[in-house]
Amino acid sequence: MGGLGRPDGIAMDVKTVCLGMLTEGEASGYDLKKEFESSFGHCFAAGYGSIYPALAQLAESGAVSCEEIPQEGKPDRKVYRITDTGWEQLLAELDNPSPSHKIRSEFLAQIAFAHLMTPEQIQRVLDSRIEDAEEKLRIIDEFECSCDQEWPVGARFALGFGRTMVAAMKTYVEENRHMFESDEQKKAAAR
Amino acid sequence: MGGLGRPDGIAMDVKTVCLGMLTEGEASGYDLKKEFESSFGHCFAAGYGSIYPALAQLAESGAVSCEEIPQEGKPDRKVYRITDTGWEQLLAELDNPSPSHKIRSEFLAQIAFAHLMTPEQIQRVLDSRIEDAEEKLRIIDEFECSCDQEWPVGARFALGFGRTMVAAMKTYVEENRHMFESDEQKKAAAR
DNA sequence: ACTTTATATATCGAACTGATAGTATGCATC
């Protein structure tokens, strides 16, 4: 499942997402990082450690061009633009009919061993997950308001998807945390 | 957020999950892989490329012991058991109050650029996502029925969490795929 | 005067992914 038999180097990785972002105009690595945090933060994270090597590889393969703008005292600002080769490559990469959707949850992995934790530890973990969900909802809502209509459909779909998932997560945790209540706590709550 | 300031080597990584699995009894790398596929498949994937090095490191640090059972013609079967040191380490690692929950979705990253795809490409991607969700629901339900009550709370919570998320994903895609319909398709649907 | 935030680059080790490789047994299909 998820792209079996796809030819070499064709995948929706950091390189491809950078390429896609560059279709909306030139940008520096720093600019792209900001976009990874805002519009893609909820579904596809990337740090400088991935972005800079990705841009270097794209430049080497000719998918992007790079203009170095010298600045006094600071390191040069490098501005990247997508090339015709880059467009071709991007469209080929967008042809994947079954892109993956993966979850890596230290949260769930830890809570699966809740029977080895104290009730206090469990409650703290659940509280922090709810807080995290609320913060993500705030970020998404803020972002959604600030742009709204003029966005491409796909971006709106993706953001709505993220919102729905985070909201479902929060609800699940709130409605099922009682599972971890010990008998004493249940008695206390009943009183 | 997400474990800031946690001391070195303390994290809910593949090593720790292996250690946790070994609290339920001795196992080989192969056994652990199967458990990663069944009970943890929906939230924390790991392949042999992570598991074998993890076990080797755990053995080297003394967190697990390893018994090599010679077999004719085949490579030795290596059975691992958690040690007292391993228990200590595991309990320390389970003390993390804010474990992460990360999503890496090639699906959403790709769909964010739907305006560069053909309607057929988009529909195929959405169909395959729904199929994937249905398959995961089938796997979870099957697994849930086969065990049910005798499971530790945490495992039941985690499995229910996974189920809820996958169901929410399926519903969202089904209820919002109309966003990608072109004007012509909408007219055709109205007739 | 001091600290934080923003702009901007980049690297490095550790961890993880996905593919591949090897070897044997058994079971079904042609």
Added chain:
DNA sequence: GATGCATACTATCAGTTCGATATATAAAGT
């Protein structure tokens, strides 16, 4: 009876990514 496929079991390796860290300046807040 041969061929192929699934299961059992090990393991490695190149490429990617993660998270932290380093460096340097300017603006803006306290």
